[in-house]
Amino acid sequence: MSSPNGTPTKITQGSKTKGGIGESTLRPDGTLKVTGEFAYSSDMWHEDMLWGQILRSPVAHAEIVSIDTSEALALPGVYAVMTYDDLPTAVKNYGLEIQDTPVLAHGKVRHHGEPVAIVAADHPETARRAAAKIKVEYRELPVITDEASATAPDAILVHEGRDDHHVGHVPHPNIVHRQPIIRGDVQEASKKADFVIKGEYTFGMQDQAFLGPESGLAVPDEDGGVHLYIATQWLHSDLRQIAPVLGLPERKVRMTLSGVGGAFGGREDLSMQIHACLLALRTGKPVKIVYNRFESFFGHVHRHPAKLYYEHGATREGKLTHVKCRIVLDGGAYASASPAVVGNAASLGIGPYVVDDVEIEALALYTNNPPCGAMRGFGAVQACFAYEAQMDKLADAVGMDRVEFRQLNAMEQGTIMPTGQPVDSPAPVAELLRRVKAMPLPPEQQWLAAGEEADVRQLPGGLSNTTHGEGVVRGVGYAVGIKNVGFSEGFDDYSTAKVRMEVVGGEPVATVHTAMAEVGQGGVTVHAQIARTELGVAQVTIRPADTQVGSAGSTSASRQTYVTGGAVKNSCELVREKVLELGRRKFGSYHPAWATAELLLEGGKVVTDGGEVLADLVDVLEGESVEVEAEWRHRPTEPFDLRTGQGFGHVQYSFAAHRAVVEVDTELGLVKVIELACAQDVGKALNPLSVIGQIQGGTTQGLGVAVMEEIIVDPKTAKVRNPSFTDYLIPTILDTPTIPVDMLELADDHAPYGLRGVGEAPTLSSTPAVLAAIRNATGLELNRTPVRPEHLTGT
Amino acid sequence: MDFLRPASWEEALAAKAEHPTAVPIAGGTDVMVEINFDHRRPEYLLDLNRVGDLTEWEVGEDTVRLGASVPYTRIMEDLRGELPGLALASHTVASPQIRNRGGVGGNLGTASPAGDAHPALLAAGAEVEVESVRGSRLIPIDAFYTGVKRNALAADELIRAVHIKKADGPQQFSKVGTRNAMVIAVCAFGLALHPETRTVRTGIGSAAPTPVRAKTAEEFLNAALEEGGFWDNGKIITPSVAKQFADLCAAACNPIDDVRGTASYRRHAVGIMARRTLTWTWESYRGTAATTEGAA
Amino acid sequence: MRVNFTVNGRPQEADDVWEGESLLYVLRERLGLPGSKNACEQGECGSCTVRLDGVPVCSCLVAAGQVEGREVVTVEGLADYAKQRSCGHQAPEGHDSHTGEGTELSPVQQAFIDAGAVQCGFCTPGLLVAADEMLERNPNPSDADIREALSGNLCRCTGYEKIMDAVRLAAARQGEAV
Structure with a gap:
């Protein structure tokens, strides 16, 4: 059967084989x-192993005046204490793209929780007591926390003497990378606009919150090398960064993946890898390091918080005329994946829509806030939140149904991206919206379904018994998003x-x-x-x-x-x-x-x-x-032009649409998401059960950042205020609705079996759909996510 | 660190007398977090798990004597009739796993303004039974909270039980959190109608340095109910009375801005919860009154 | 200090236990039972859930010294525990758990695999212990009952939908078996 959107792939070899692709076979593990x-990385155990502990900076920005480790070393049971001065080679930094991250702080700390010293001892408590006995004298410096303080003419430079390949094209040394994209003539096109909508949006700092904490075991080898059992997202990338710091050839650093308790981008960067290896090589004993949850919040990068400024124009008939946008991402103290996140935010900045005239600017700052990098959705998430809010406002201005307005402007196969790249595989954006809208709506007032008494578990506030129906208003919202699949911009992937x-x-x-x-x-x-x-x-x-x-x-x-x-x-x-x-x-x-x-x-x-x-x-x-x-x-890609953003930057796109149904206690500002329906084109579902699991999981992470998840950083001190699961909240099973999934399988002929990467797209559209539903219920503008009760009650 | 394991209440008192800095641990739901995260290193941990009678309760004529370590799960399942407000509050405590371990004694010992039991205890009316080798005393709940995470216990005293007035009318409890389960209170509110004394009592959590009652609001409402003959005629409480009660409850707060919420939101939310819980309890009271009349 | 207690039907002794150690640490690092997981160590995620004298608790918040003389069931002993329950009697003593193919699983364990409720799996042990205990108390739970009973167990991968499916499946299979 053919459809205007595309066709599924035909498979001959192995089509009769049991347990092959397309079946929901069960996990081998x-x-x-x-x-x-x-065996997860934190479950590793070795005879005679020691425990490693990291001493971290209690302040965000300071000069290190002195470090005294003598008392720590004197503690019985302590085998090693190491600082910057103990690093074995001239390579003392690491990083995914820019090697700007010190293995241990030298002369300066640039963010709250930065590693300063490491300890190995016979028991975790001994190691903690020893770390507490290390005396570090800090001389605090002013903190850089936002665009204004970062780019002020006299701003302190977070990194002095930058020599990375981005420094030549950024307007200020406190900007990691900047990517403009210019296509068509916005000035001219805007004259055709009957409606112009401007908006300013804020996206909070989200944490991956994988459940398995950073951990691993480093075992010294007889040949002077080391064997690291580790939870990571990319063994060879870790290896490339670890070996030079240890002064070992890569063949002497053996790495085995242990069980990984979730990742979501948070394990792209190194955490305790080098520290464990250093201590193992220093002591000649196996060393295990396991972060607790508090430390985990400091031990990995987060999703970039962002400020997004958008201008959209549309004609009376509902056609988009132009988009201008500026996306400012806070990269925090170290580069991590910021440059690539910038590229994504820029190139996907207007969403899955046809617009010929665009001006986009995306950039990431260096600040003294926590370092930010990869998280599921990677730059496309922040943009989707903003452009989808804009699309609703435009639809309202034009006087069109919000879904129809999107469908009218939806991209399809053949559409030219702002980067000049044609979309050369199915892009069923309008169809996904149609499907998600066609799903039956959940029944009203489900809290009364079981009897006369309100079942508070079905209401905003849940078990906390805040409403029995009072103040509760339902809202429905829609959103759709576009995510690239695979590494882009010329990376040899x-x-x-x-x-x-x-x-x-x-x-x-x-x-x-x-x-x-x-x-x-x-x-x-x-x-x-x-x-x-x-x-x-x-x-x-x-x-x-x-x-x-x-x-x-x-x-x-x-x-x-x-x-x-x-x-x-x-x-x-x-x-x-x-x-x-x-x-x-x-x-x-x-x-x-x-x-x-x-x-x-x-x-x-x-x-x-x-x-x-x-x-x-x-x-x-x-x-x-x-x-x-x-x-x-996969097919090669190419970098975006640094002035115009033009280029064949992405290999594949992935699309998902959501419909959110929420119930809001409008008096208390509490939200219960009732249903989050998703339609996604997956190209070919190699394992439908797993694909649906990915879509539901991604959807839920999007829900989290819509209504509760945010790392709160004090703007005066750049210190993290909620590094725990008590105050950084992720959705429980009572916060998570039913998530019906409608899966399309339209082949991408460039990809194996026609498949399309699925993990991230649902994380994009879930958040703006929930926000749209809350706006629908409350009539509030809500230009920030996560939305908190204060925002819904005006208090 | 030393781990003291008294096998009886007397041994526990003796240990506490000998080591006044010893930190009692029962459910462990506060203390162990502090130990796991290296926020606290007490010289002595005093385990109360082996003191069996702390997990028992007795239902008397007017009060329930609730052992300090009776788990919240037992309160919400077995004492809903006698202690409806505390049962509702217990149901909002953290998670099922925590409710299986934690008890009211821990909430009182920690005396965090965010403890879920406090508003229910304040509203119901309660006395805390504390004891040391020097003897036993009952501390009225209104005098128990003395400051942020401080209470009226002497260094050598342990909390043995709480004597809570059995409900003589409807009680309610509400708590605002930014998640639908397993959440610490942004603020909380407890309300109890006491038809026998024709009074209303309240309790506010997480909206002042200590758990507090909204006494002005109570006085206002007591007078308004009396004046309008509401206790007898069972009429619907007029919206203006409910609103003024709610405003006075909000005014009783002295909250702060923190990561969980702003001060102004807390005041606002306490007002909303006061109005709603008053409506729920009063509707319930009217319903009961009507049934009783009908039966008579 | 020394702590003696029973784990999955077997007497266990842990020596040189630091007084601040949790039951979770003793299970994982001293008794070679790392099935109970260390996701938050603050009672906010449920991944370390074990049964202490039959009651589900967060083992990270139980001080090691508090389990002296008591009985603990962990995910490693869940299959045996469920089997003994369905046989209606207490087996004389537990035996070591086995790995891989041919392992006899409890109904709730099998349902988690079949329904796709396991992704990274870090939350799985705690969820299994909690879900098994709920089904013991409430063999025919409503969806709201399941959500309430599992509201102390965080999962970051699945969005909980497949976990709901798994518990429904286990309940249904349990119903058929009776």
Whole structure:
């Protein structure tokens, strides 16, 4: 069946194989995870191991006058105390793109919670007591906390003597990176506008709040190297940053992925990796470090808070004329992923709409606030919150239905992005909105469904018993978003997969080995499915991820199924060719089809595309094994022009739309989200159960930042005020509504199996949909997220 | 740090007398957080888990004597009839796991203005039974909270039980948090009707340095109810009376701005909760009164 | 100090316990039972939920010294615990849990796998202990009952929908089995 939006992919090889792609096979690690035996990084244990502890700065910006570690060292049970002066080589900084982050502070601290010294001791309490005995004298400096203080002519420079590749094009050294995008003629186009809407929006600082705290175990090796068992999103990126600081060649730093308790971008940067290795090498003993939740809030970067300034124009007929916007992201004290976040915010800044005349500017600041970097949605989230609020205001001004207004301006395949890049695969934006709107609305007043007494669990405030229906008003809101998939802007975004096929116990078995970080997303499930599909076997072994195999890139940017999945598919295809070659050598003379027919591997056999069995794989592989390790990359992208933002920057886009239904206690300003329906094009669902899980999880993180999640930083001191799960709140099961999902599968012909990365798009549109629903219920403008009771009650 | 494990109440009192700095630990839901996060390193931890009678309660003629460690789960499940306000408050405490461990003694010992039990205890009327080797005494709940996280306990005293007046009329409890479960109060409000004495009592949490009653509001409402013959005629409380009561409750607050909420929001929210809980309790009272009349 | 208690039916002894240690730490670091998870250590996430004398509690907030002489069930012992419950008698003693294929799981554990309720899995052990205990008390929970019973267990991956599915599935299977 064809549709105006696109068509699904046809698959021949392996289409009959049980447990292949398209099926909701179950997680290979499921049993271990439900029995408590899955080994997460914080579960690592070693005979004679020591515990590491980090001493962090209690202030945001200060010169370090002196550090005295003598008392700490004298404490019984303490094996090592290290500061900047103890670092073994000339490489003392690390960073994803810009190496601006000190392993341990030197001369200066730039944010609250920056690591200053590390301790190894025989018990975590001994290590804590020792850290407390380290005397650090600080001379406090004024703090830079926003655009005004960062770019003032006499502003203190957060980083003096910058020599990174962005410093040449930024207007001020306290700006990490700036990306303008200019297309068409906004001045001219704005003359066609019958309505112009300007808005200023604020996005709060969100935390990934993965549940498994930063942790790992470093074990010294006999050859002077170290073996690190770690929870991360990208083993090889960690390795590239760790080895030089330790003064070791990369081959002497062995890394094995341990169980990862969620990531969401928060494990792209290093946390305790180098510290644990340093202490292990110094003491000659295994060292384990586990952050507690308090420390975790300081131990990883957060989502950039942002100020967004938008101007949209539309004609009386409802057509967008132009967009001007300025997106100011607070990158905090270190660069982390800020440059790439800027690129995303700029290039996706107007959303999934057709606008020919645009002027966009996005930039990230250096400040003394907590460092910000990757989090699910990566720059596209903040923009979506703002442009979707603008779209509602425009629709109202034009006098159109808000969904119809979006559909009228929706991009489709062939639309040219502000970067000049054409969208060259399905972009069913209008269709997603139609689908989400067509879903039945949840019934009214569900709190009375069970009887006469109000069930407070169904009401805003929940168990806190704040209303029995008084003041409660329902609202409905819509939003749609666009996210890029994979690493962009010319990054060499490849993955490696090693696939082996052999006979084990009388059965053909495929073994897949990659360095992909399984962080919960289910990549391991999908790799096995791909191997079954491509190799026609039932048994697939997934080897633990480590650095004994080539890089699989990062588990981020919704890229793993696309890129490492693509690499597994590619290696499987190469193995298949070798297996068939082997078969031809052994049995080719017995049947002409070996030479003439299209051959498939199905059900453990070599068959023709007509279904005729030529040989058992067991016989083909007897006494042999076939192995391939190969890199695979998606189409190359190119950087955005630094003045105009033009360029083929992204490899794929992902789209999701949401409808939020909320009930607001308008007197107390409390919100209950009743339903968050989502429609998303996933290209091809390799594992529908996992895809829906991704969509529901992403949706919920978007809900969190709509109504409760925010790291609060004191603007006077740049200190974090709520680093705990008591005061940084994430949604509970009573805050989370039903999330019906309507999944479209329109193939992207450039991608393996036509698939589309799914993890991030739902995080984008969820937040603005909830905000729109709250605005609908209250009539308030609400230009900030998260929205708090104060904002809803005007108090 | 030393861990003291008294096997009986007498041993616990003796230990506290010997080590007045010892920190009592029962449910552990406050103390252990402070220890895990290195916010506190007491010289002695005094475990009360082995003192069995702390988890027991007795329902007397007029009061319930509630052991300090009776878990919130038991209060909300087993004492809804006798202590409806405290049962409602107990249901808002943190999570099921915490409610299985924590008890009113912990709330009182910590004396945080955000403790969920306080407004219900203030509204119901209660006395705290404290004891030391020197003897036992009852501290009226109104005199118990002496400052931010400070209470009227002497260094050698332990909280044994709370004597709470059995409900003689409807009681309600509301708490504002920015999440629908497992949340610390931004502010909270408890209200109890006492038809026997024809009085209304209130309790406010998290909106002043200590838990407080809105006494002016109570006095106003007591007078208004008396004057209008409301206790007898069971009429609907006029909106203007409810509004003035709510305003006076809001005025009884002395809140601060913090990460959980602003002072002005807290005042506003206490007013709304005061009006709603008054409406709920009064509707319930009228309903009961009507039923009683009908039966007579 | 020394602490003696029973874990999953087996007597255990922990030595040289620092007085400030939590039950969670003792289970994870001294007894080789890391199934109970250390996500927040402040009673705000439920990932360390165990049963203490049958009652679900956050093991991070129980001081190690408080469990002297008491009985603890962790996720590692959940399958046996559920089995004994369904057999209606107490087995004489627990045995070591097993790994991987062929492991006998409790109904709620199996349902979590089948329904896709496990992603990163860090919240899973706590949720399983809490959900199993709820189904023991309330074999036919409404959705609101499930949400209330699990409101002390945070999950960051799933958006809870598949967890709801899993508990409904476990309840349904339990109903069929009776």
